Amino acid sequence: MLLAAISVDPQEKIRHHLNALFGTYFTLPKSTTFSYSRRTGRIKSFSFDNQLAGTLRTDGGIALTLSGAEILLKNPLFKNNCVIPTQEAIPFVIEGRSLFCKHVKWCGSNVRVGSDVAVIDDNENVLAVGRARLASDMMKGFDAGVAVRIRQGIKSGASTEGFV
Numbered sequence: 001m002l003l004a005a006i007s008v009d010p011q012e013k014i015r016h017h018l019n020a021l022f023g024t025y026f027t028l029p030k031s032t033t034f035s036y037s038r039r040t041g042r043i044k045s046f047s048f049d050n051q052l053a054g055t056l057r058t059d060g061g062i063a064l065t066l067s068g069a070e071i072l073l074k075n076p077l078f079k080n081n082c083v084i085p086t087q088e089a090i091p092f093v094i095e096g097r098s099l100f101c102k103h104v105k106w107c108g109s110n111v112r113v114g115s116d117v118a119v120i121d122d123n124e125n126v127l128a129v130g131r132a133r134l135a136s137d138m139m140k141g142f143d144a145g146v147a148v149r150i151r152q153g154i155k156s157g158a159s160t161e162g163f164v
Helices: 010-022 066-072 076-081 087-094
Strands: 032-036 043-048 051-056 062-064 082-085 104-107 116-120 126-132 146-153
Touching: 010 032, 010 043, 010 062, 010 076, 043 066, 051 066, 062 066, 062 116, 066 126, 076 082, 076 116, 082 087, 087 126, 087 146, 116 146
Parallel strands: 082 116
Antiparallel strands: 032 043, 043 051, 051 062, 082 104, 116 126, 126 146
């Protein structure tokens, strides 16, 4: 018995994926484009206005880029997936260095272990993107240890290392 392939609109798939991961409703720009795997035909990454916004991971997550986080931050509910560092930690975070627990000023309620987060300043400007090592309730409770492993800071270069 052969099963027919179910065709899913890529725009709808990414929108539902973002909604499930980040706990809010997103509308994607009409300029969203997708790149597909040549071997499997699956969506590999997506871009907004020809700027890479995110890559789908094999574990079901999405690795956000700086430009992707900036666009998603236009939705006020996305702030629940963000972390705000103290002023003295900002120079290190924008260079791509990890954010430690003692330097977490505020943390959104939707931050979970292993989830992708945007590190923002008090004015909601994206400083970096990375992966949370601790849940939101634990980040403020510890004085030692890495809270967010930064993947890309605004001054760490425009490389896409870790997104493929």
